[in-house]
Amino acid sequence: xxxxxxxxxxxxxxxxxxxxxxxxxxxxxxxxxxxxxxxxxxxxxxxxxxxxxxxxxxxxxxxxxxxxxxxxxxxxxxxxxxxxxxxxxxxxxxxxxxxxxxxxxxxxxxxxxxxxxxxxxxxxxxxxxxxxxxxxxxxxxxxxxxxxxxxxxxxxxxxxxxxxxxxxxxxxxxxxxxxxxxxxxxxxxxxxxxxxxxxxxxxxxxxxxxxxxxxxxxxxxxxxxxxxxxxxxxxxxxxxxxxxxxxxxxxxxxxxxxxxxxxxxxxxxxxxxxxxxxxxxxxxxxxxxxxxxxxxxxxxxxxxxxxxxxxxxxxxxxxxxxxxxxxxxxxxxxxxxxxxxxxxxxxxxxxxxxxxxxxxxxxxxxxxxxxxxxxxxxxxxxxxxxxxxxxxxxxxxxxxxxxxxxxxxxxxxxxxxxxxxxxxxxxxxxxxxxxxxxxxxxxxxxxxxxxxxxxxxxxxxxxxxxxxxxxxxxxxxxxxxxxxxxxxxxxxxxxxxxxx
Numbered sequence: 393x394x395x396x397x398x399x400x401x402x403x404x405x406x407x408x409x410x411x412x413x414x415x416x417x418x419x420x421x422x423x424x425x426x427x428x429x430x431x432x433x434x435x436x437x438x439x440x441x442x443x444x445x446x447x448x449x450x451x452x453x454x455x456x457x458x459x460x461x462x463x464x465x466x467x468x469x470x471x472x473x474x475x476x477x478x479x480x481x482x483x484x485x486x487x488x489x490x491x492x493x494x495x496x497x498x499x500x501x502x503x504x505x506x507x508x509x510x511x512x513x514x515x516x517x518x519x520x521x522x523x524x525x526x527x528x529x530x531x532x533x534x535x536x537x538x539x540x541x542x543x544x545x546x547x548x549x550x551x552x553x554x555x556x557x558x559x560x561x562x563x564x565x566x567x568x569x570x571x572x573x574x575x576x577x578x579x580x581x582x583x584x585x586x587x588x589x590x591x592x593x594x595x596x597x598x599x600x601x602x603x604x605x606x607x608x609x610x611x612x613x614x615x616x617x618x619x620x621x622x623x624x625x626x627x628x629x630x631x632x633x634x635x636x637x638x639x640x641x642x643x644x645x646x647x648x649x650x651x652x653x654x655x656x657x658x659x660x661x662x663x664x665x666x667x668x669x670x671x672x673x674x675x676x677x678x679x680x681x682x683x684x685x686x687x688x689x690x691x692x693x694x695x696x697x698x699x700x701x702x703x704x705x706x707x708x709x710x711x712x713x714x715x716x717x718x719x720x721x722x723x724x725x726x727x728x729x730x731x732x733x734x735x736x737x738x739x740x741x742x743x744x745x746x747x748x749x750x751x752x753x754x755x756x757x758x759x760x761x762x763x764x765x766x767x768x769x770x771x772x773x774x775x776x777x778x779x780x781x782x783x784x785x786x787x788x789x790x791x792x793x794x795x796x797x798x799x800x801x802x803x804x805x806x807x808x809x810x811x812x813x814x815x816x817x818x819x820x821x822x823x824x825x826x827x828x829x830x831x832x833x834x835x836x837x838x839x840x841x842x843x844x845x846x847x848x849x850x851x852x853x854x855x856x857x858x859x860x861x862x863x864x865x866x867x868x869x870x871x872x873x874x875x876x877x878x879x880x881x882x883x884x885x886x887x888x889x890x891x892x
Contacts, residue, residue, distance in 0.1 A: 393502075393590070393734050394697060395455075395734075396456040396502065397454050397456065397729075397735055397736075398458050398504075398736035399456070399739060400458045400705065400738045401457060401458070401460065402754060403438060403459060404434055404435055404436070404437045404482075404483070405429075405435055405755065405757060406437045406441060406739055407442055407757060408438060409441050410441065410444045415481075417481075417482065419436065422435060422436040425756040426759075428752065428755065429754045429756070430751060431751045432468075433468065435468070437756070439462070439479070439488040439489050440484050442457075443488075446495055446499055450499055450501070452737075452742060452768070452771060452772050452775065453772055453774075453775025454501070454737070455500060455502065456503075456504060456734075457502070457503050459503065460705060461473060461506045461508050462489060462506075463475055463476055464478055464479075464515075465513055466561075467513075469705065470508075471508050471562075472508075472513030472515075472562055473516065474515035475516075475517075476575075493586070502589035502620075503588050503589050504590040505592070506592050507592065508595075509567075509596075509599050510556060510565065510594060510595035510596065510599050511556040511565065512565060514544055514560075516563070519531070522534075522537075522542065526541060527540055533569045534565060534569060535563055535564065535565065536553060536554035537552060537553050539552040544560045545560070547560075556595060567599055577611055580611065580612055581611055585615055589619065589620060590619050590622065591619070591620070591621055591622065592623075592699075594624050595624060596624060596625070596632070602636075602637065605632060605636075605638065606637060608621075609637055609638075620697075621638045622641065622642065622697075622699055623638040623640075623641045624641070624642050625641040626644045627645065628645070633691075635691060635694065639694075639697045640698045640733075640734070641699070642699050643699055645686055646698070647702060647703070647707075649679055649686070650727050651671060651710065652673055652678075653675075653723075653814075654720045654727065654814075655715075655717060655720035655724070656816060657673050658715045659671045660712070660715050664713070675797060675816075676793075676795060676796060676797055676799040676814075677794040677795060683789070684791065687732055692788075695732045696785070696786060698733040699736050700733035701728070701735070701738060702721070702728055703738050703753070704738055705750065705754055706750060707750075709740075709747045709753050718744075718764075719839060719860040721741075722767070722839055723814055723816060723860065725770060725838075726774065726838045726864070727814060729774040729777070729778050730774075730812045735775075739757060740755070742767065743764055744764030744768075770838065777866070777870060780869065781808070782805045783803035783804055783805040783806075783810040785805075787803035789802075790804070792811070792823070792825040793824075793825050793855075795823070796817060796821060797815055797817030798813065798815045798816075798821035798823055799814050799815075800812070800813045800814075800855055809832065810835075811832060811866070812863070813857050814857070815857040815860065817859055818859040820858045820859055822854070822856045823855045824847075824853070826853070827847065829848050829849060831846055831847055831848040831865060832865040833866070835865065835866045835868075836864040837861070837862070838861060838863070838864075840858035843856065843857050843858060843862075
């Protein structure tokens with residue numbers, strides 16, 4: 393997945409059926425698509441609706457889908473599963489999923505599922521049996537029970553069972569019980585056999601120990617040798633990223649660093665996840681140290697398999713976090729697509745969706761007339777540049793300049809080099825760095841026009857970047873990349889200059 397551009401989708405919020413078919417539920421209960429999202433409401437998006445828009449995602453440059461849970465559940469986000477082996481009927485059921493999977497694979501798109509194995513919903517049959525039969529239930533050891541009776545609905549009484557984050561509607565599974573472990577492993581194998589390309593594991597810290605994750609990796613890879621295994625982690629995931637457990641982790645630390653550099657003092661604290669430390673703005677040197685530390689934390693090439701993003705379904709939208717400052721999103725997107733790791737777009741970010749903390753960030757995907765087309769085109773061009781230039785997908789990272797608000801770094805792979813310059817400040821900034829090669833031509837400019845790069849081939853590389861702007865210099869220009877760039881360069885033996 394080093395080469396992938398991911399797209400994270402909650403199917404309930406992406407698109408309704410293009411041709412609705414008869415069904416037994418009441419559409420009148422659905423929340424209006426454009427209404428502010430409520431905590432407990434369905435909007436009626438389906439897997440068929442998603443399948444109908446795959447070509448839109450291809451045009452954006454996406455080649456991997458990450459779906460939030462698709463199992464039957466009593467919530468729109470479906471993080472309260474009641475059956476791990478079927479697809480939610482409200483999403484279209486198993487037939488709709490099989491059709492989506494076939495359509496995605498026919499287009500070269502990979503599909504990663506969200507595995508919720510830390511906890512289940514109240515309707516999970518083994519838990520219902522425990523509620524009905526109490527101590528006599530043969531399923532009682534599947535859960536962490538502290539006493540009797542269980543109390544899922546009356547907050548005045550102790551729940552008497554472990555539940556995720558104190559939420560009684562999400563009973564935790566007892567993963568030290570061998571049948572529970574086998575259940576999880578068999579579910580992972582089942583969906584890989586059905587054709588999915590990998591897993592994102594939700595709340596995995598409580599699911600198993602090192603031995604469990606190694607066994608899961610062994611069994612998953614026995615079914616599919618290239619299965620992508622990703623764990624959700626908000627902090628340091630080093631304990632799982634030793635090359636024998638997960639392939640990568642959700643890179644929330646990088647998200648925070650990008651926010652602090654690209655948005656800085658524009659960050660609105662009221663839109664941060666509760667418990668988030670103060671988001672002190674980073675200058676270029678501070679950001680470079682943060683990124684180098686994150687890359688050095690794990691053996692190479694694990695940093696290339698990290699899932700990088702500017703926001704997720706569990707956070708506010710970055711445009712909202714940044715107080716509506718569009719330049720922050722543009723600079724953040726530039727960094728997202730040029731730093732090590734697989735970039736992941738949270739559906740709607742590419743067209744300028746806003747929203748505070750959940751549920752506000754989980755609105756319905758906007759209709760075309762509400763899209764920010766310039767922002768959409770920027771994401772498309774960033775994805776195209778990344779695909780055309782191997783250093784941005786697989787290259788090592790080396791900062792060339794980090795002073796004030798100007799960061800210049802290079803990515804190198806197979807003798808090819810891409811140079812990225814990002815100016816998070818409001819005034820134009822200049823850098824002069826040694827470069828043994830001629831300056832590569834300009835591929836993409838973000839923000840204000842007027843970035844310049846000249847020199848190299850023995851002379852210092854001189855880079856000038858306007859305020860709140862950035863530029864990508866590299867050798868491989870995608871054939872379908874449009875935009876007004878005036879480019880001139882001389883041979884490698886002489887000084888060259890590139891203007892955007």
